[in-house]
Amino acid sequence: MKIEQAPLPAAGAEDVPRPSARGDKALILHTQRLSTEDGPGIRTTVFFKGCPLSCAWCHNPESISARPQIHWMEVRCIGCSICVKACPHGCLAKKPEGIIRDRTACQACGKCAAECPADAQEVLGRETGLEELLAELLKDKVYYEKSGGGVTLSGGEPLMQPEFCVNLLRRLKESGVSTALDTCGLCSKSALEQALPYTDLVLFDLKDTDPVNHRRWTGQDNRRILDNLLYTRDFMAAHPGKALWIRTPLIPGATAGRDSIERIGHFIRDNLGSVAQRWELCAFNNLCRDKYRRLGMDWAYASTPLMSRQEMSDCQEIARGCGPDPAKTFVTGAARVEN
């Protein structure tokens, strides 16, 4: 079988990030309060910046690079050109089509964003201290308690910043907060070993079990991911009260086919058994098109429409018929509008 050429990784991912060894600070994109889609109950989701994969369909392109980035929010701009003057490296220019950033010269120093009076220049990724973040997360403790929710670490890949993640998870547990880790699985085993004791729920992304396809679509081999998944399975199984959910993106032309879904379903059935309590298949969405544009990145899926309702139903039927408990198998997301 001929190995097909993988699509080029997105521009932001050219510097494949390395794990950070810092334990007291992390590069955080955003914290989302009243998060209802990342585990049980009401949660706060912390989006870490930096990801070792470069999935062709990535919905969060700003989370790929492990360095801060800056984007220009056109609708907020009042056209004052203060950012252009503020840039110490001369990367910005005001053109008829808007403020143009020379990304080869931009060091994301953030001066333009600091000076912009309208928050039109926005820094993506902020160095955030552990104590500061923890204080923010604990503000919603009542909501976690009343709902059976907690805090989810997501990204990007949180375990790209393993020391910090472990510290954060431990501190959350010490504060009585339930924790979840949303991981792509590509991380060192030692990071997982350290993180799992403080993690109540792992949301494990399983994009494909086929190594060729996986490399083709994500730029990376999946052997370590599968190893880590099995390790996670064993750890969760050995520690009652902990849970494992599997998440699979449904991408038209990539993972949304019968073969791919069944492969994963069989893998779950054969290897994860009763440990995996839920399988979420998340439908492709294209809302991030403008994020790619603002980051100056090309996107192979820019013109791909949303899945049809029929396609989503079909996927759900396939997933529910291929092994894992159908009552714990869900397709989520939005279908395209059809007349």
Add this chain to the structure above:
Amino acid sequence: MTTQSCGVPRYSIKEPKSLSPRIQWLRDYYFRGNDRKWNNEFVGFTTGTPWDIQYQEGNYYIVPETYTFFPTFTGAFQQASFKIELAEGFWEWSLPERHAWFVKEAMVYYLPHEVLPGDLIAGGRFNIQTSKCFTEKEAGEYSKATYGKQGARAAELWFHNHGYGNAGATSGHLIPDYPRILREGWKSVHEELNVRLSTLSQREYGGKKGAQIKAMLVAATMARDVAFEYSSVCADLAAKEPDPARKAELTKMAEMLRHVPWEPARNFWEALQSLWLTHMLVMSEENYPGPGVSFGRADQYLYPFWKKSLDEGMDREFGKELLKCFWIHCNYAYDAMIRTGGNQGITAGFGQLITLSGMGKGGVDLSNDLTYGMLEVIDELSPLLEPKPNVRLHRNSPDKLLDKVVDMVASSQGSPFLLNFDERSIAGMLREARMAGVEKFINADNVFDYAPVGCLENTMCGNDRSGTVDINLNLLKAVEHALTGGYDLIAWTDPMTGKQEKLKPWGAATGDATRFKAWGEFWNAYAAQTRAIIRRAAGLYDRTDNIRAKYFRTPYLSCMVRGCCDKALDVNEGGAELHFVTIEAVTYATTVDSLLAVKSLVFDSKECTMAELITALKDNWKGHEVLQARALHKTPKYGRDDDTADDLAKQVMDLWTGETWKYKAPVTGKQYRPGMLSWNYWVGDGYVLPASPDGRPKGKFLSNAICPCDGADINGPTANVNSVGKVMGGKAATGPGDWDGYLSVLPNGASHTITFNPSLLRDPEHKAKFTAFLRSYAENGGSALQINMIDADILKDAQKNPDAYRHLLVRVTGYNAYFTSIGRELQNEIIARESHRM
């Protein structure tokens, strides 16, 4: 999340369901609005004197939209009124006796009595405008006090035109002692009044007290006599009715209307009939349809009748059928000026609140089968505005209730569904008891029986006539005066003459703000100006309260408010056991954010000088767009759960609420208290008040009640809720606080609205999350919450007004986006797609 939901469009218009042909017809007929031949439009009645007055404009001083029409309404009702033949000796009677007789005469003998086809509850028309029964001398005095150059009307217009807000003694907004009428009948009220009359000294008998009790005695027979009229109508209809089933109903109604409301109700049907007639006549007497005359804890006091009738074999569905008739009756309040506003009345908000559930003593939940029956009625009739359901939630609310509420919120599409939170509300009620020294009437043993009126104003039941919406004060005016040292920022221009007023030092003399060296100086100036605007508001209110106490009597209502009989005083004279007057602070978040902006821009980051800021505000930010953007986006804001900002917000709160408690109305003795409700003033007054330091230009909305400014709550609903809870007092660090660890500086309650994306309620799993959110609100939030679902309309509005929705997040699985920052084409897709979520 499952495919089962695929086929259900999310934005289908909610349709009523499970309606019998009878109710379907009654509901459809109501919604024909202006096309109906029969309606409940105001009918005016006059004594026939040339000086007669019907329209009591003081009731509408809190409705600035009506100011322009005062002379028209006053004249028009006078011209269109029917003359009532006066009884002999009428003009020798006291004012309250004249008025009691006149209203009764109109309701019993003049206003037609009609029963709609199929209706099971009698009591059709009730909207009247009656003569105030003034003698020529009284009319002269009243006119001078009201219309004169120095009169209340001129003072009101001045107050509003200068951006302070509005104030006026307003009718409605209370919960009469209906349970007593159901239990004991009007007969018992009448007996008590007779006893009271007999205990008066001879001097009192011939004086004011005797006049009041005698007036109340007349009023106490009004409901009986009106019921007799309806009884005859039912009997006549029954005689002509060919359908035996309907004939039996009408015969039964004819019989029951001879009995209630004079006698105690013997079953559920009689209780509802008694309640409706009794309630409707309050609106008749006050000439004030709907606003705020509320039912209180109806699921509690009607329950014994409900249970008895069920035990005696009433079909539960028939009980609901009776309730549905009752519900539709309440909506006819909107007919009052149906021709003036077309069908506008149907969409306007009045607020006969009906309270459901809530805790009893010891924190036990009091939900019962009637609570759920009423919720079913609301659900099945929905959308229908009145009576407005207000569900009281607390720590021990059962899952069954919350699940039902959340299901209804999910499908209500923004129809009014108010949630009141007991712990925070009770803390406020006990604080006001302590502050006013009325623990005898509000204490740990009875506070559970509070209920909201109007929108969400917490009130005791049956003994509390408080001006719950009577003063609406723009706190922002104090920021303006702190910037200028007590002058208006921009001189007022008379729109009729184009003449600009000369600036005068209306506020406190706090000096030239451009010379302030430190933030503390500006804060002190703001505090002095706050004290000054509260003093001015109280002064204006006191004038309107005095006029009402002197000229307008409501003896019928007074019969159902404990304290009036004992004191032989009308409710309008301060007869009720409890009577507060609320200052509702408007523009709270705009004020806080403006102070934060002054502190940040002028004193902390020094982005501009005070003089530059003042110039920018005078120019309405034109030519100062960069500074405006900084004010909007680079300064802290209330509503983000940011302790620094919320600390200043709390200071603002403590200042104005503390100041409010210092006032008492001189004639009626009403204690002033704080609350937060902005009705629609936050929209209209945005065109009156000049630009504010938070970046808001003149003409843009102000903040609503206790809510953060539009678009400021970038950290989402939980942060928004936490900020609101904090500024209301949060929880006591140690000890019991005001009640059970809770504190509340706003005893009259605070209006809080949050908007959610409907996808949060898309399946049972997400509904459970929302239920948990409401349980968390009881811990961290305020006293009352209204939930809006972001629907396609809101998203469309966000397209048009991106600034107001900068931080509106559209969350899709594993991904979220600022709605306004994505391309137009995709926005359109999202709008269309909202109905296609799995």
